[in-house]
Amino acid sequence: MRVLLTGSSGWLGRYLAPLLAENGHEVTGLDVVPGAHTQVLGTVADRALIDRTMGEHGIEAVIHAGALHKPDIVRYSRQAFIDVNVSGTLNLIEAAVAAGNDRFLFTSTTSLMVRDDVRGGAAPDGAWWMDEDFGPLAPRNIYGITKLAAEQACQLVHREHGIAALILRTGRFFPEDDDTLAVPSGLNLKANELLHRRLTVEDAAAAHLAALEAAPQIGCDTFILSAPPPFSRDEAGDLASDARAVIARHYPEAEAFYAARGWVLPDHIARVYDPSRAERRLGWRAKTDFGSVLAALASGTPLPFAHDPDYTSPIVAQESDLCMC
Template identity: 25%
Template sequence: MILVTGGAGFIGSNFVLDWLAQHDESIVNLDKLTYAGNLENLRSLEGEARHIFVHGDIGDSTLVSRLLAEHQPRAVLNFAAESHVDRSILGPGAFIETNVVGTLNLLEAVRAHWSALPADGQAAFRFLHVSTDEVYGTLGPGDPAFAETHRYEPNSPYSASKAASDHLVRAWHHTYGLPVLTTNCSNNYGPFHFPEKLIPLIIVNALAGQPLPVYGDGQQIRDWLYVKDHCSAIRRVLEAGTVGDTYNVGGWNEKANIDIVRGVCALLDELRPRADGKPYAAQITFVKDRPGHDRRYAIDARKLEKELGWKPAETFETGIRKTVEWYLTNPEWVEHVQSGAYREWLGQQYGHRQAQKESTKA
């Protein structure tokens, strides 16, 4: 038995689905079901006895302690997080509450449980914390990619909150001996990605005939990682990672945002052409850049490959085609996650930026 937090979100739900497809071991799945947590991601597990879903918050120490005592998991994997930079700029408090205070409460509940285990149980137990490359800050065009030894320089409320959670996990290992593992991943993409993030937003807006918003000049560079590759890396780190260590997980795919958008448009031109025959790229609209936008991220994942033998199975070309095809064949999922509140947020986030861009031109 393992306990997964945030297992109804994008990365967490992919991990749960892949784990149960490849293991006999059961999962207790704790998720708060905020806007990005979606039980529809897990619909295929209905009736699956190995999947025990619990609606709750990682910050609820009483609930977490009860789950640990009842199910006695051999590992806790923490995917639960507020994770969108733009939302963190509009409302940083929620990110501090979940990513910092929530992680603290989770660690304390896990520490109390682990401390009461017999010696062999303590030795076998693991706490795996899933984090982001954004804690490292930004890179210049010629800078080497982020290695695990790169200093932390977070530049957004989101990345600052994740950096704080990483530091808490490290401290609980060095102070209390809790057997932890940390992974820092690059930008994920793939099935079940909430359509506020770049790739699903472009797909959804393109099909709806809406503008495709691109921040600034679109030359911000990210390393892109197919979500199922990320899940396989986490499984490998859980299996064989050195306690107390950090492992960077990347896809070796550095690409500018505008090239991502144009590539998705080209795939849609091929797979679902516009009725008027025009290219989807005609819908691209440049909007005012967001405050403090990091220019470049890049992950050096050589440690993970050298020590644990992991490397991504997908190239960006194979992964992005699978992603676009998934959204084309799952329109009901997209429709259901696009609530009125989500549409209102889109207007708030991108509408005023387009107006600012036009005002600047004038």
């Protein structure tokens, strides 16, 4: 299948493009900055470029993974977020319909589910259990607002034209340090997050491949992508009050492995992402979870996730290079 992949120079794109190619797909990458998997330079906000690319490359399916993200809020206006995240998504799915494509994937984010009260801590009765039916949705910044609007645009075009449109709300998979959380940080934080809100970039790429194959049979649906949490809903209260005790029930060895590394387990977990719908409907389950971390700590092998505190997104790197000229 001839696939248009936006965001092909980004973190996900560098893993997803070769995975698609390995599975027999012909990939055309589109991004605003050059990259190893990018053939078309330009913005998704340029409808003429999108139409031309669809025709010249005979595109049969679109994976829209390009976007302005939360860290870009300090660099770009709200209008830029609307142009790229909303208008760009509409440009792509309308062009896909015009080209006769039968499937469209939209890479969204669990961030749009994090309202102010969710951001502030646990629910009154325990940790927020966040599946695709969680609501009401009230994104707290322009990033979340535009991603939610783009999701709704995909659903609208599906209803009107029948194109299969799958929305993939990814948990965290970025390699750099968190821009707001400092303690714990780095590897310790990423390991902790695999309990409830993170997945590896490799697993994110694999989920997109599974969704591409399943889309025509599903039609339209939304999926949370995260490592499977070891917890159940009835543990939500205990997670909010004493997460270490809950973790010890599932992984009694965790405390000792963490202590040997100088790490700390979370005292409280305020929200848990539930990816079970993706397993049921897409046949996808993240290969890396918290148990994978403990296995690596036990064996002394490398940790099963990427961590690069110096990672800079391609668009930021390009802007820095221009400023230095």
